Amino acid sequence: MTIYNFAAGPATLPAEVLQEAQRDLVSLPGVGISLLEMSHRSKPVVEMIESAEQDIRDLAGIPDNYQVLFLQGGASLQFSMVPMNLLTPNGHADHIVTGNFANLALKDAKKVGNIRLAGSTEDSNHDCIPSQEQLDLDLAADYVHFTGNNTIYGTEWATEPATGDVPLVGDLSSNIFSKPIDVSKYGLIYAGAQKNLGAAGATLVIIRDDLLPRSPESLPSMLSYNVHAKGKSAHNTPPVFSIYILGLVVKWLANQGGLECMGRLNNDKAKILYDQLDSSEFFSGHAVPEHRSRMNVTFRLPTPELETQFATEAAFEGLVELKGHRSVGGIRASVYNAFPKEGVEALVSFMKQFERTHG
Numbered sequence: 370m371t372i373y374n375f376a377a378g379p380a381t382l383p384a385e386v387l388q389e390a391q392r393d394l395v396s397l398p399g400v401g402i403s404l405l406e407m408s409h410r411s412k413p414v415v416e417m418i419e420s421a422e423q424d425i426r427d428l429a430g431i432p433d434n435y436q437v438l439f440l441q442g443g444a445s446l447q448f449s450m451v452p453m454n455l456l457t458p459n460g461h462a463d464h465i466v467t468g469n470f471a472n473l474a475l476k477d478a479k480k481v482g483n484i485r486l487a488g489s490t491e492d493s494n495h496d497c498i499p500s501q502e503q504l505d506l507d508l509a510a511d512y513v514h515f516t517g518n519n520t521i522y523g524t525e526w527a528t529e530p531a532t533g534d535v536p537l538v539g540d541l542s543s544n545i546f547s548k549p550i551d552v553s554k555y556g557l558i559y560a561g562a563q564k565n566l567g568a569a570g571a572t573l574v575i576i577r578d579d580l581l582p583r584s585p586e587s588l589p590s591m592l593s594y595n596v597h598a599k600g601k602s603a604h605n606t607p608p609v610f611s612i613y614i615l616g617l618v619v620k621w622l623a624n625q626g627g628l629e630c631m632g633r634l635n636n637d638k639a640k641i642l643y644d645q646l647d648s649s650e651f652f653s654g655h656a657v658p659e660h661r662s663r664m665n666v667t668f669r670l671p672t673p674e675l676e677t678q679f680a681t682e683a684a685f686e687g688l689v690e691l692k693g694h695r696s697v698g699g700i701r702a703s704v705y706n707a708f709p710k711e712g713v714e715a716l717v718s719f720m721k722q723f724e725r726t727h728g
């Protein structure tokens with residue numbers, strides 16, 4: 370039986386990537402020992418990291434005045450690293466809170482410095498994205514932080530908030546490279562690898578050069594973007610294996626036809642699921658239709674008991690990890706880049722069957 374893994378992260382990886390990693394694990398071609406055994410200063414590892422970086426630059430069209438860094442600590446470390454580096458003395462930043470991770474980012478940033486709440490969707494249980502008019506942005510802020518896709522609630526920004534000359538910082542952990550991206554709109558982008566990019570352990574950070582001098586000299590070196598940029602992501606031992614998997618995933622994305630193609634595919638996949646939600650009274654989506662996520666489709670059934678039964682019976686059919694996050698309940702189908710369209714179609718037929726027998 371084919372297993373379709375709807376996990377929210379770590380999440381489905383392309384089968385080709387796993388197969389290549391398995392084939393080459395014991396002995397890297399042309400080297401003869403495992404990548405796991407090699408110095409991060411050795412030529413093959415340095416070249417592997419450089420080519421992962423170059424492939425990311427090519428895939429996303431990253432301008433030359435941006436650094437591409439592979440850090441550790443997950444997206445969660447960025448919640449505090451961003452303010453430690455980007456807040457200026459006596460300065461403040463604006464945060465937009467649209468979900469759980471956005472809220473965690475706000476809480477950690479407040480421990481570091483002066484943060485304003487510039488918008489929140491908490492009143493409607495994060496079922497939407499604020500409009501530009503609803504935002505209360507301060508032109509004097511050091512930066513604006515937002516969360517591109519709300520993994521737990523299943524909402525997504527269709528376009529970035531407009532912040533004028535104030536640098537935009539995006540946590541794109543759960544929708545990075547799922548469609549074309551205009552990096553030049555951002556001052557900084559960060560994403561944990563384990564949703565759309567690969568295996569847990571590496572955090573991708575893309576930062577505009579002019580922001581690097583903001584890193585205070587007094588910062589411990591491991592927390593400084595400037596130090597990591599100068600060290601070309603190898604200030605200390607980087608998460609070599611995780612970067613390697615990320616590199617394979619980025620090559621795979623390019624082979625699929627790049628971000629335009631991924632954008633179309635991800636739209637198609639999400640539409641199949643949302644069309645099913647919209648055509649049924651039995652299932653109800655959490656997010657308002659205009660702000661639905663293409664990555665995490667969240668919905669409810671008439672009772673919590675039916676939701677548990679749905680997830681349990683789906684697992685028997687090979688549709689696993691459909692239970693929603695504990696903070697919102699219900700069902701969540703995460704369908705990131707590597708999740709196949711066939712799996713979405715299988716879920717929709719299961720939904721129809723479940724509604725017929727339990728509706």
Ligand SMILES: *Cc1c(COP(=O)(O)O)cnc(C)c1O
Nearest residue numbers: 443444445470520540542543561
């Ligand atoms: C998963 C997730 C995080 C947390 O990532 P870690 O790598 O586990 O720290 C942060 N932000 C968003 C949007 C996420 O989806």
